Amino acid sequence: MAEITSGRVGIMGGTFDPIHCGHLAAAEAAREAFSLDTIIFVPAGIPSHKDETEVTPARHRYLMTLLAIMSNPYFQISRVDLDRGGVTYTVDTLRDLRRELPADAAVYFITGADAILEILSWKEPGRALSLAEFIAVTRPGYGLEQLSQALGPLYEEFQDRIHILETPPMGISSTDIRRRLAEGRSVRYLVPETVLTYIRNHGLYGAAGER
Ligand code: NAP
Numbered sequence: 193m194a195e196i197t198s199g200r201v202g203i204m205g206g207t208f209d210p211i212h213c214g215h216l217a218a219a220e221a222a223r224e225a226f227s228l229d230t231i232i233f234v235p236a237g238i239p240s241h242k243d244e245t246e247v248t249p250a251r252h253r254y255l256m257t258l259l260a261i262m263s264n265p266y267f268q269i270s271r272v273d274l275d276r277g278g279v280t281y282t283v284d285t286l287r288d289l290r291r292e293l294p295a296d297a298a299v300y301f302i303t304g305a306d307a308i309l310e311i312l313s314w315k316e317p318g319r320a321l322s323l324a325e326f327i328a329v330t331r332p333g334y335g336l337e338q339l340s341q342a343l344g345p346l347y348e349e350f351q352d353r354i355h356i357l358e359t360p361p362m363g364i365s366s367t368d369i370r371r372r373l374a375e376g377r378s379v380r381y382l383v384p385e386t387v388l389t390y391i392r393n394h395g396l397y398g399a400a401g402e403r
Pocket of ligand 1 (some may be wrong): 204205206207208209214215218236239240241280281282283302303304305306307313314315329364365366367
């Protein structure tokens with residue numbers, strides 16, 4: 193990751209299996225809505241809520257993410273979760289990245305709203321919410337009530353640090369892309385061309401050849 197000196201930083205956390213145009217559009221929407229100077233994409237190591245064998249090896253997810261973000265000068269990538277090894281907990285991601293950022297940086301952790309709804313089951317959720325404000329990305333029509341329920345006892349203290357960002361492209365999902373590829377269906381325009389080429393070249397998700 194290149195040195196970051198400017199003050200408003202988004203940290204885009206996800207398994208990215210694979211990264212798709214919805215992730216990229218959401219990051220760009222967050223950059224614009226929150227006037228962020230940089231967005232750092234952070235592919236997760238072993239997600240805490242998934243079986244290791246269910247997830248594509250980290251090196252592929254990292255390289256697909258790198259290919260996807262390369263053309264955007266505001267986007268960067270970090271290996272922090274991959275190099276730490278083992279299960280990824282967001283509190284560790286934020287602690288490690290905070291060390292690399294200016295002390296006065298305003299830090300926003302961006303991820304899917306459905307993931308953030310589970311935050312009470314995360315490791316040290318209160319600490320994570322102290323280390324960054326959170327941006328919960330979702331498709332339009334998402335209810336704020338769900339969030340207050342999900343945060344439970346943390347709601348009073350942290351409600352001002354969690355923001356909902358509605359973006360239409362969140363209809364795209366990695367699960368759907370994996371299913372389409374396994375069924376031999378097209379994912380063109382759902383993932384960047386460079387990522388699609390990588391998927392085909394490595395035969396990921398049961399994909400083969402041109403379609
Ligand atoms: P997930 O459970 O696979 O995804 C939940 C939903 O959020 C899916 O609809 C997913 O869509 C979407 N999503 C995931 N990342 C996104 C992103 N960056 N932008 C927009 N939508 C996104 O979630 P995950 O990918 O494994 O985890 C998301 C982040 O939360 C990661 O950084 C992970 O480390 C963190 N997390 C931390 C803990 C913990 O600290 N204990 C527990 C769970 C998750 P797609 O499938 O299309 O991406």
